[in-house]
Amino acid sequence: MTRIRGKALLLSALLLAMPAHAEEHKARAVIKALDRAVLSGELAARVTSLPKRPGESFKRGELLVGLDCDLYEAQASKVAAENNAAKIKLDNARQLNELRSIGSLDVALAQSEYAQTQAELRIARINTQRCQITAPYDGKVVTLLVNQHENIRQQQELIEIVADQRLEAEVVVPATWLSWLRPSMPLTLQIDETGDRVEATIAAISPAIDPVSQTLLLRARFAQSSELMPGMSATAYIGQTDTQ
CATH class of the missing domain: 1.10.287.470 (Helix hairpin bin)
Structure with missing residues (x-):
């Protein structure tokens, strides 16, 4: 009996020493690119070259749109x-x-x-x-907004691009979570489109609360984002740990 009572006391001590894990909180998230832009023409000219098509990759400095010069x-x-x-x-x-x-x-x-x-x-x-519009960073073409041989006007939108390897998640959470949320806290994102689970950490917490919805915006940074795409949606799981 003494041995059994000793093991029970030891188990109780270990349980008290471990942090109590409260329920796992979840919220909706969307994957966004850090660099995404619609490039416009600064000249009135005729389009002579569109070497990249939607979905194709490019390197920084590569030609995206050529104009008659x-x-x-x-x-x-x-x-x-x-x-x-x-x-x-x-x-x-x-x-x-x-x-x-x-x-x-x-x-x-x-x-x-x-x-x-x-x-x-x-x-x-x-x-x-300005007759040659080149890529400001590595990325991919999202869509072309003009066709070859068309005449464009100044400030006309020509091409949308995205840096698909520099991604983050925006997570909308209740403002009441502000009492325990901290930067660098880990979270898990379950991607709706693929079902994959991706690990991330909170990079920043918005300094302002939406007064209508009483929600707060978090930015999460991925450890690895090569399989993700901008525009994907996800459910974020954030575990709150309370120490007794």
């Missing part, structure tokens, strides 16, 4: 010639000023003309660079 290249060449002429005129004005053939006002005017053509040349070169 003949007009802008011609303008850049014209301004470059004007800039060169203004530089010759300025050099000549400085030489004449040293010989006392012209005054300082003429030199200042030549300097101003040269500065103006330099600014116009920079603008022309920027426009030629």
Whole structure:
């Protein structure tokens, strides 16, 4: 009896030492990409190239949309010639000023003309660079919003892209959970579309509560997200542990 009573006391002590695990809380979540954008054209031009199709991958710096640049290249060449002429005129004005053939006002005017053509040349070169819309990061094409050979206007939306390897989950939870939620807490996401369970940790807790729904937004970071896609929905399971 003494031995049995001793084992019972030892078991009771172990149970008291272990944290009591309360019910597992669950909430709805959605998978989102950290980088997702709709790229627009900054020029009015004709689309000459769309090398990537929806679903295809690309690397940072790769061409996504090519525009007809003949007009802008011609303008850049014209301004470059004007800039060169203004530089010759300025050099000549400085030489004449040293010989006392012209005054300082003429030199200042030549300097101003040269500065103006330099600014116009920079603008022309920027426009030629805008004829090629390149990828700002590694990712995939979501959808094309324009077709090849179409003429586009300024600020027209052309292509939607996403960085599908940089994902996070947004979890909406009751505001009453704020009393025990903490950053870096682990959670498990069960993906609706695949049924897979993915481990994550709370990266940040929104500093504001929605006054209408009395809910709070959490951002969760994945340990591994290669099988996930932006737009997937999930159920998040967060375990609350109370110490006695």
